[in-house]
Amino acid sequence: MKKHYRTEDNCLNCGATVAGKFCSECGQENLELRENFLHLAMHSVGHYFHFESKFFSSMVPLFTKPGFLTKEYFAGRRASYLSPISMYIFISIVFFFLFTANTNINRNNLVEDVTPEEKAEAQEIIGSLKGPLSGRALEKAGNHTSLAALGQPTGVADTTLQAETIGEAIAAADKKGKDELRIDIGEDNAFVQSLTAKLKKVMSDELSLALFKNKLVGHFPKVMFLLLPLFALILKLVNWRSSKYYVEHLIYSIHVHSFLFLFGSILILLGWLLPSLSEYFIFLGVLGAMWYIYRSMRNTYKGSRWMTVSKxxxxFFAYSTLFTICALLVVGATLYTM
Structure with a gap:
């Protein structure tokens, strides 16, 4: 449908002179303000399909042509594709939504796998173990020992002796475990001991453990966003002979992470459709990610086959190390904020 343009040549957005249909200063289209509903609707639909065409023209080469979008970006052909930041934000939102939903589904499945009879049996076993070995029972056993020494029946004394023996064994084992723990982590490392105590406290309570896992999943997007510039820095160091600037490595890093999130989203959906093959999908994801990084680096940095493999x-090892460090920091920070 034909658009209605204003006859005036002043831009209503920035006030500059408009020589054609678009302002050369701000880019706003010099359209007539008073349009009927049909023109307004068609204009909005046109903008939508324009975004949709850019979306698909970006997603398809991102998935099928490793390194293509990075080369197009620095060749100056950018208008036909989504900007790297916008694409990363959109794909990461979809991925982390699916990832969180998948985590909750797995947690619910684990809870549902335990039948009420199994839960009752476990509670009964725990209760039977806690009762005879509790501090109150041992205290009563000590009182019975004193009564036996004053001439009470030997059956009571024997029972008391058994209780004392069990209590001493438990105390000795507990003391040995604590001593071994001190040897492992060091007596002077108060931070590690405090962290270990917090972790034990969280692991001992189902509600705290569920809250801890939810917070970890919530921090995962922040960790990945932090790793983006670090990944680009590793690329800069690995390709130290390259004449590329850091920002070029950063754009490549954004495109790689966008693919990984897109590929991960597809694998999560496939895992929902075919849950029996979920482990194979994880293996496929690792292989697919390694192959994509190899092909994209070869296309972007133009190295030989074996040089690219070594890079x-x-x-991989440098990024895995950074990811592990960041994950440990997030785990520690999450424990101290609970």
């Missing part, structure tokens, strides 16, 4: 291996 991918170094990149």
């Amino acid at each position: 991918v291996v170094v990149l």
Whole structure:
């Protein structure tokens, strides 16, 4: 449908002179303000399909042509594709939504796998173990020992002796475990001991453990966003002979992470459709990610086959180390904020 343009040549957005249909200063289209509903609707639909065409023209090469979008970006052909930041934000939102939903589904399945009879049996076993070995029972056993020494029946004394023996064994085992723990983590490392105590406290309570896992999942997007520039820095160090600037490595890093999130989203959906093959999908995801990084690096940095393989291996171990460090920091911070 034909658009109605204003006859005036002043831009209503920034006030600059408009020579054609678009303002050369701000880019706003010089359309007539008073349009009927049909024109307004068609204009909005046109903008939508324009975004949709850019979306698909970006998603398809991102998935099927490793390194293509990065080369197009720095070749100046950017208008036909989504910007790297916008694409990363959109795909990461979809991925983390699916990832969180998948985590909750797995947690519910684990809870549902335990039948009420099994829960009752477990509670009964725990109760039977706690009763005879509790501090109150041992205290009563000590009182019975004193009565036996004053001439009470030997059956009571024997029972008391058994209770004392069990209590001493438990105390000795507990003391041995604590001593071994001190040897492992060091007596002077108060931070590690405090962290260990908090972790034990969280693991001992189902509600605290569920809250801890939810917070960890919530921090995962922040960790990945932090790893983006670090991944680009590793690329800069690995390709130290390259003449590329850091921002070029950063754009490549954004495109790689966008693919990983897109690929991960597809694998999560496949896991929901075919739950019996979920383990194979994880294996497929690792292989697919390694192959994609290899092909994209080869297309972007133009290295030989074996040189690219060696760079991918170094990149993998360096990135895994950084991810582990960040994960441990997040775990520690989450424990101290609970």
